[in-house]
Amino acid sequence: MIIVTGATGSLNGATADHLLRRMSASEIVVVARDVAKAQRFADAGIAVRRGDYADPDSLPFAFDGADQLLLVSASDPSADAVSLHRAAIDAAVTAGVGRVLYTSHQGASLENPFRPAVDHAVTERLLAESGLPWTSLRNGFYAHSLLWFAGPWRETGVIAVPANGPVSWTAREDAAEAAAVILASDGAHEGPITLTAGAAPTFEQVAAIASESTGRTVECAALSEEEWMAAQLTAGQHEVQARFLLGVFQAAERGYFAGVDPLLGTLLGREPRTVRELLATAEEPSVRAA
DSSP states (O other): OEEEESTTSHHHHHHHHHHHHHSOGGGEEEEESSGGGGHHHHHTTOEEEEOBTTBGGGHHHHHTTOSEEEEOOOOOTTSOHHHHHHHHHHHHHHHTOSOEEEEEETTOOTTOSSHHHHHHHHHHHHHHHHOSOEEEEEEOOBGGGHHHHTOSHHHHSEEEESOOOOOOOBOHHHHHHHHHHHHHTTSOOOEEEEEOOSOOOOHHHHHHHHHHHHTSOOEEEEOOHHHHHHHHHHTTOOHHHHHHHHHHHHHHHTTTTOOOOTHHHHHHTSOOOOHHHHHHHOOOOSSOOO
């Protein structure tokens, strides 16, 4: 049995959909904090269980019978993600889960200035110490986020950033499908694996791609961190959130998101989606993050 947490979210929800195309609904269970939000899975014949990392007592039953458990990382930046992950891993041990697959991040490192990457690194260590077989899905930075980090470039013709590091922008849809392929392979991958798109363009290169895609000139403007922060605050961004986002640029500049790996394309049986495809098809974002 494969048990999927966080199935009401975009990432693991899509993975559950891909699993349903590969196996019987009776072989899948989804776990949600609010089971009402998982009704579409129940309608498809998938068992739905309540489970909440913040309510550890709910987890052993939620994970019971799992040959494989897809453990989604906590998404609330204000939460103590490591404590939540520890509760989930402890429950997986109690439930006797056969293998844990954890949605990590390409830049997982204790030295990464992007705070979630540190949480991922610590969680991977907890998995290694748990005694359970485990796989860490180190997904590339999700490509839809680029539309926020690049800002209103369609309007201004400028991508203004405080650093110009490379990022292997990876489609969340591709990462979700790859997770389903890995789950269906029943333990073919061990420990950390990296799932990224085939290229890691800098923001200057993104601007060049945007120019080619739109037929208009799009430039990359380098701001100091202070100038960029001031622009975020002027645009109405809260300082805590702006500094959180600044960590992404700092991490990119230090090369944490620069690596690419062919594994994602191998799992998908096709080339992963590209930044060019993203810019050509996406609408202008409503949230201004850069």
